[in-house]
Amino acid sequence: MSQAPTELELTLGDVAHGGFTVARHEGRVVFVRHGAPGERVRVAVTEPGEKDRFWRADVTEVLEASEHRVKHPWAAADALAARTPDAVPGGAEFGHLRLPYQRELKGRVLDEQLRRLAKTEASEVGFTGVEAAEDERADGLGWRTRAAFGVDRAGSLAMRAARSHTLIKTPALPLAVDAINDLHLSEVDLSGLGRVEIAAPAAGGAPLVLVVPATHDAAGVRRAGAAANRVSRHVGERASVGLLTQAAGAAADGAGELRRVSGRTWLQEQVGEHAFRVTGEGFWQVHRTAPQTLTHAVLTASGVQEGEDWLDLYAGAGLFSAPLAQAVGPTGSLLSIEGAPGTHRDARKNLHALPQAQVLQGRVERALREHAGTRPHGVVLDPPRAGAGKASVAAIAATGAQKVVYVSCDPASFARDVDLFAGRGYTLEGLRGFDLYPHTHHLETVAVLRRA
Template identity: 50%
Template sequence: MTESPTLTVRLGKIAHGGHTVARHEGRVIFVRHGIPGELVNVRLTDSAPEAKFWRADVTEVLEASEHRVPHFWDAADALKHRDPVGGAEFGHMRLEYQRELKSQVAAEQLTRLGGLKAEDYNFPAVQGVKGSADGLGWRTRMSYSVDAQGNLAMSAFRSNELISISQMPLAHPAIEATGLYSVDYSGIERVEAAVSSQDDRTVLILLAEARDGAAAKVAKQFPEGVNVASFSQHGGSAADGKGSLQTLAGSAHLIEKVLGEKFRITGEGFWQVHREAASLLSSRVIELTEPAAGEQIADLYAGAGLFSVPLAKAVGTGGRVFSIEGAPGTHADAKKNLRDYSQATVIRGRVERVLRQVAHDATLDAVVLDPPRTGLEKQVAAELASSGVSRICYVSCDPAAFARDTARLMGRGYELDHLEIHDLYPHTHHMESIGLFVRR
């Protein structure tokens, strides 16, 4: 194995994706595990001569930033491991400084991709959320791979090589307490773990089988009280409707409670990851959207109905809420969660097609949307503009996608009236934005 080249560089500004920017002989290098201003030795991980830029990992800190702290998770520490696992790439920085860097990234994306001018907008700082002061134990949803020895594993950044792990400090304590790291997962392709953010006693382990019958043997290794289910179709998921769940112990779904309402979430069905996210986002979306009695509102990429339920309550029986979701399994949860609201219509299908039909049949007063990380498709933005809806509340987990879509919406007659950003992913480069767009 050829040893990767090493360089000594001074790290520059933060960039989207968890990197700092360095330069060497005119070449741009995106460096992980560093802090702006540090002098470091780096190992080049991608240095093809024809590449527009190179990639590297910090291996040694020669001049440390005042914001550097010991990494809280050994497996993710680049100073200790050649290939640290992903999922905690900001764990070597003070939590407050992480948010400063995220604020810089958001502003840069809104300027460069969104076309906004700093002098015209007061870009918001990233806000912390309530919870543990150290930013640990917030993940209520975890996804693991399984290595050849049957151990839970994760991979390094941009790598397919699996690294076995014995803990994950960002995971909710109730998940860690199940003893899942001591289980032999032979015959299992991946493992999903989830805990109800309202009931720490309710944990669900979902096993995706690589070999028929393996899940039943694995389930017996968990202590009593842990819910275990299997998904037998290789390569699919319970949420996408291409297979079916089998309950092995307890139940195959969790019950979440948000703002006094209960939500059923089956298997891998989508739910917000941070233990405080569902309540925070739901309350902020309703406050910003200001749904009124009798209004007609579409909730796009609605998932299990997190926003659809409070919207339906707000518009009352004289209004209508169209809850639109593409994934069959999650759509089924939404139907259950909204069954008591006659004013709610739950529709499964591609968002741009369903939106076009809904906008043709109804005069929409507002739209709420929480798309995947990739953001809106061009056609969805076009359909929103064609609908003439006066206000759009947009929830996004990716600042680049949000900035690009801001430009698309503003180019179609909308203004960004309000923006706030929340640190729902401590110790990672991710952030959650909520924007309110109003029609000019």
């Protein structure tokens, strides 16, 4: 295997999925972060790819700048000011570009994924560009209502560098809402913890701080408990504190335990006239206005009518289930399916006042097989980043639903699933994109597929 050079001068090509621009060096593809199409840059090669087919690199100096380049709004995440590439925290890889141009690049990525994986042109199905979230700030900051931090060896609040285990001390996160930064957890000794997660209600109210032990043996849990008490004393009544004895993903699958340290272990979120209880590690949209932005888009795309029967799959705490159930009314029905037990319990509480809503817990494809007689007018699905996949697409198609409203947070898995739906007789006929993650490469889409 040939040795990659440590530095290169490159002219950057177009944007690629994942927040990179694509360049070439002696015929080899180089995926470059922190650049912009058309720039001439000097880069540091960070890792060669499998069998040296490609390399990854970070911009260290801009020789010919793009007209869209601006000063990064988060100094710690400015790659040009960093000592080394692994000194830059992840999560703001587009911060050096103007917001409108960020959205243009995200639209290009979405279009490229659809053309490559689904043989479909975004412009042919009504896509007119990536839209800002409702009530977005002009600077694209202060939007994260959920934030996950690591803890470094000194016991300080930290974030990981992109594609690295390196931890970078993080006193404040400009992408987060004020309620998160105002806790000043960087002032607390967090020794004994492996991770800290903070969730703040978008409509205001006390945040919830979840702390996770560095190790899950008895001694590690005791040390984490002591750290949780220090956090609790520091935040006082400004926040609730809970201790997760397993990683958040394991807890969401029912294998962990969430212990109350102070306050309560859940938050209340408000979207329109609907109130939602979201327990500790349960899923909720990250951007402060994403729930209302997506709810409006989904209801518009669905065209749901009173008396109809609908499915809401990967339903979470019921964000879409509640307004769909209200729309179909007492003469219609709404079947809400969620896999995570804790989130399912939240959904049951959130939908208990809507008797037309039935809430099931389990894998989507299995639950649909068990309700094989269900013949809905339409389906809404909001799968995780990996997408729905073959089994779920087949199960959805088997219901005979005429309309599918697909909410996605990943253009690659979305485009793959569009192709799977096409093989089952569904045609993509509407598509909108939303910038619910400013200064990152991520975007959200809401699409309509109709059965031929």
